[in-house]
Structure formats: C-alpha cells, structure tokens
Amino acid sequence: xxxxxxxxxxxxxxxxxxxxxxxxxxxxxxxxxxxxxxxxxxxxxxxxxxxxxxxxxxxxxxxxxxxxxxxxxxxxxxxxxxxxxxxxxxxxxxxxxxxxxxxxxxxxxxxxxxxxxxxxxxxxxxxxxxxxxxxxxxxxxxxxxxxxxxxxxxxxxxxxxxxxxxxxxxxxxxxxxxxxxxxxxxxxxxxxxxxxxxxxxxxxxxxxxxxxxxxxxxxxxxxxxxxxxxxxxxxxxxxxxxxxxxxxxxxxxxxxxxxxxxxxxxxxxxxxxxxxxxxxxxxxxxxxxx
Ligand SMILES: [Zn+2]
Numbered sequence: 001x002x003x004x005x006x007x008x009x010x011x012x013x014x015x016x017x018x019x020x021x022x023x024x025x026x027x028x029x030x031x032x033x034x035x036x037x038x039x040x041x042x043x044x045x046x047x048x049x050x051x052x053x054x055x056x057x058x059x060x061x062x063x064x065x066x067x068x069x070x071x072x073x074x075x076x077x078x079x080x081x082x083x084x085x086x087x088x089x090x091x092x093x094x095x096x097x098x099x100x101x102x103x104x105x106x107x108x109x110x111x112x113x114x115x116x117x118x119x120x121x122x123x124x125x126x127x128x129x130x131x132x133x134x135x136x137x138x139x140x141x142x143x144x145x146x147x148x149x150x151x152x153x154x155x156x157x158x159x160x161x162x163x164x165x166x167x168x169x170x171x172x173x174x175x176x177x178x179x180x181x182x183x184x185x186x187x188x189x190x191x192x193x194x195x196x197x198x199x200x201x202x203x204x205x206x207x208x209x210x211x212x213x214x215x216x217x218x219x220x221x222x223x224x225x226x227x228x229x230x231x232x233x234x235x236x237x238x239x240x241x242x243x244x245x246x247x248x249x250x251x252x253x254x255x256x257x258x259x260x261x262x263x264x265x266x267x268x269x270x271x272x273x274x275x276x277x278x279x280x281x282x283x284x285x286x287x288x289x290x
Pocket of ligand 1: 163167198201
C-alpha cells in the first residue's frame with residue numbers, strides 16, 4: 001500500500017487521556033487471554049457495547065493531547081497511517097454519497113476510553129459508536145491482527161478501518177436505525193440481522209478497496225493499493241470470521257451464535273464490494289447468503 005502522511009485531521013488523538021498508560025514507548029501490554037477476548041469482542045461489534053451499556057449520550061472529550069503521550073516513531077507512523085486511510089475512505093464515500101456524507105474521525109485511545117457508547121476497553125477491539133458517529137481504535141489491535149491472526153500488512157489494517165467506516169455509512173443512510181428496530185421487533189432474528197449488517201460493512205470496505213486500487217492515485221497523494229494488498233485484505237476477512245474465532249476459543253462451531261458471518265461469507269462480501277466498487281452491490285439484506 002502506498003500512502004502519504006496528512007494533517008491528522010481525520011483522527012482524535014485520545015491516547016494521552018485514556019487508560020493507565022503503557023510500558024515502554026507505546027508497546028501495548030499483551031496479557032494472554034486478552035488477545036482472544038479482543039477479537040471476539042471486535043466480532044460482536046457495536047451491538048455488544050450497546051447491549052452492555054444501553055447506549056448513552058455523553059460526549060467524549062477528545063481534544064488534542066499530543067505532547068503528553070509517550071509514543072515511538074513506529075507508533076506515530078501508525079497514527080499517520082490511520083489518518084491517511086480514514087481520509088481516503090471518507091473522500092471515497094463523499095464522492096459516492098455526495099452531500100449525504102458527513103465526516104467522521106477515528107478516536108485513538110489506549111487501554112480504555114469513556115465513549116458516547118459507554119466505557120470501552122482495548123479488549124473491545126475497534127468499534128463504531130452510532131451515538132457520536134466516531135470510530136474507536138486502540139493501535140494495539142493492529143499488532144494482534146498481525147501476531148495472533150496472521151493478517152499482517154497495511155491493507156489488513158486499512159480493511160478494519162474501512163469496515164468501521166462502513167458502519168458509519170449504514171448510520172448515514174438509515175440502515176443502522178432500521179436494522180436496530182428490526183432486531184428489537186424480531187429478537188429471534190437478531191443474530192441473522194447482525195450478520196447481514198456486518199457483511200454489508202465488509203462489502204462497503206471492499207467498495208473503498210476498489211477505489212483505492214485504481215492506478216495513479218499515489219501520485220496524487222492518495223492511498224494506492226499494490227499487488228498483494230487485496231490478498232492481505234481477504235486474509236484479514238477470513239482471519240476474523242466468526243467460525244474461525246469460535247473454533248479458536250471453543251474448538252467447535254455454533255452457527256446460530258454468529259454475529260459477523262463466517263470467514264467464507266466475509267471474504268465473499270468483501271470481494272463483491274472490491275470487484276464492483278458499487279455500494280448497491282452490498283445489499284446483504286436482499287441477497288441469500290450461505
Ligand atoms: Zn462491524
């Protein structure tokens with residue numbers, strides 16, 4: 001992936017005000033089971049949070065904190081990376097949605113944060129909070145993606161961000177509120193609806209991937225995919241499917257508990273977005289998936 005550092009206007013740097021700090025230059029603490037918990041929680045997405053907290057409305061104070069935060073050049077590069085990807089994903093959607101698009105930002109935190117969707121720890125994994133329309137991320141998740149789930153590479157990380165922005169698109173287009181009501185009216189179908197929501201966010205991530213794979217973008221200071229990037233994204237999609245997560249934790253698979261979709265489904269929908277570049281190809285609610 002080729003990308004150019006920007007002005008960081010697409011992030012809220014809350015690393016200095018959250019949690020209880022870290023040992024040694026921003027390297028996250030990795031405590032055995034936390035790692036699995038992190039991905040499992042990520043797999044349950046925003047539902048998990050709102051279930052726990054019943055939502056909330058307080059605003060999170062995320063004004064600039066740079067200067068107080070102990071960081072490393074490698075971590076600062078990751079901050080620039082998140083900013084560059086967030087900008088590119090958002091520019092892409094602003095083109096697709098026109099004036100229906102509203103800007104969001106990625107809130108970077110360490111260890112824990114008091115978000116508008118409630119208290120969240122790093123173990124929650126990246127998530128989108130519909131209450132304040134922000135993406136939340138602890139940079140330590142990128143290392144877990146690489147070390148635990150065998151999904152290294154910039155594009156695997158970008159895919160995670162683009163998936164979360166996909167949830168932002170669902171909020172802006174009314175899909176989020178419609179599916180939230182549908183889950184309330186049909187509790188038995190709540191899981192199946194969650195899967196459709198998540199697979200659509202995967203497909204939306206693919207829509208951005210399609211845009212980012214057009215040649216000549218790097219010369220304009222935009223993100224440009226390189227050979228191998230798409231494969232890395234597909235690996236990430238496969239790595240974090242519910243079936244694989246469940247197999248890793250329980251040794252067997254229980255499809256009725258899936259909330260994100262199987263690895264095969266995630267790959268399939270990511271690919272649909274990637275190949276078409278068209279959000280209309282992402283109607284997981286109309287399509288029959290298996
Ligand atoms: Zn999601």
